[in-house]
Amino acid sequence: METSYISAAPDRIILRTKPCSWGKCIFCGFKEDTSVEPPSVYVQFREYFAAFGVPEYLKVFNSGSFFDFNQMGSWEDKVSYLYDEGVRRLRVESRPEFVPRINSTKMYIEVMIGLETTFIRVAQLINKGFTLAQVVEVARCSPFPIGVYLLAKPCSFYKTDQLALEDLSQNVIQCLELPFFEILVMRTTIRPGSELEKQYKMCEYVPLEKALYEKWKEQFPIKDWRLKYDKS
Numbered sequence: 001m002e003t004s005y006i007s008a009a010p011d012r013i014i015l016r017t018k019p020c021s022w023g024k025c026i027f028c029g030f031k032e033d034t035s036v037e038p039p040s041v042y043v044q045f046r047e048y049f050a051a052f053g054v055p056e057y058l059k060v061f062n063s064g065s066f067f068d069f070n071q072m073g074s075w076e077d078k079v080s081y082l083y084d085e086g087v088r089r090l091r092v093e094s095r096p097e098f099v100p101r102i103n104s105t106k107m108y109i110e111v112m113i114g115l116e117t118t119f120i121r122v123a124q125l126i127n128k129g130f131t132l133a134q135v136v137e138v139a140r141c142s143p144f145p146i147g148v149y150l151l152a153k154p155c156s157f158y159k160t161d162q163l164a165l166e167d168l169s170q171n172v173i174q175c176l177e178l179p180f181f182e183i184l185v186m187r188t189t190i191r192p193g194s195e196l197e198k199q200y201k202m203c204e205y206v207p208l209e210k211a212l213y214e215k216w217k218e219q220f221p222i223k224d225w226r227l228k229y230d231k232s
């Protein structure tokens with residue numbers, strides 16, 4: 001059945017929204033998941049609740065920033081609506097510049113930021129547009145628990161998978177020392193319409209081999225409850 005939202009599961013919904021205001025990260029396929037005139041977010045939530053019921057803990061994804069007014073309109077209105085429906089804990093994603101400094105709602109909200117790398121040079125190469133220092137500042141000053149995504153081999157800077165994984169290990173160790181409630185590691189995949197896809201087609205970028213990544217995960221020496229891995 002066709003839905004107004006992109007996809008959903010009992011604890012999550014991927015909304016169809018306006019495009020990300022930044023829109024420059026080379027690995028991102030946000031154009032696939034957004035539209036200039038998306039259906040109302042409330043319609044999407046209502047449809048989702050009708051299909052899955054109202055979870056106490058809901059993860060909302062929107063290819064961009066939940067707190068960006070230009071993309072989402074008032075975040076407080078959305079959160080109040082979800083709270084009134086019965087949601088009590090919310091996970092959203094945002095770029096750091098949009099994360100509010102006060103929570104004017106009753107909802108417990110955790111925020112994931114796509115940090116991707118702790119290294120400034122790599123952040124520049126992937127066009128991230130912010131640095132680790134900015135994310136740490138938000139984690140220290142915002143009322144919301146802040147988690148980060150890290151990407152394994154996000155660009156062609158890494159000439160071998162081994163180098164990419166060595167940097168990833170350093171990134172994880174660095175993040176574990178910072179005030180993040182979760183560090184979610186993901187293997188970079190080729191997203192349709194992304195700049196990385198163009199590089200891949202021109203043989204300028206080779207994705208990290210999945211088997212090597214799986215082995216790295218198994219052998220990574222630090223076990224920490226904050227460290228999670230995406231099923232990529």
Ligand code: SF4
Pocket residue numbers: 020021022023024025028029030063064065095114
């Ligand atoms: S990764 Fe996030 S911030 Fe970057 S372009 Fe995609 S949606 Fe926007």
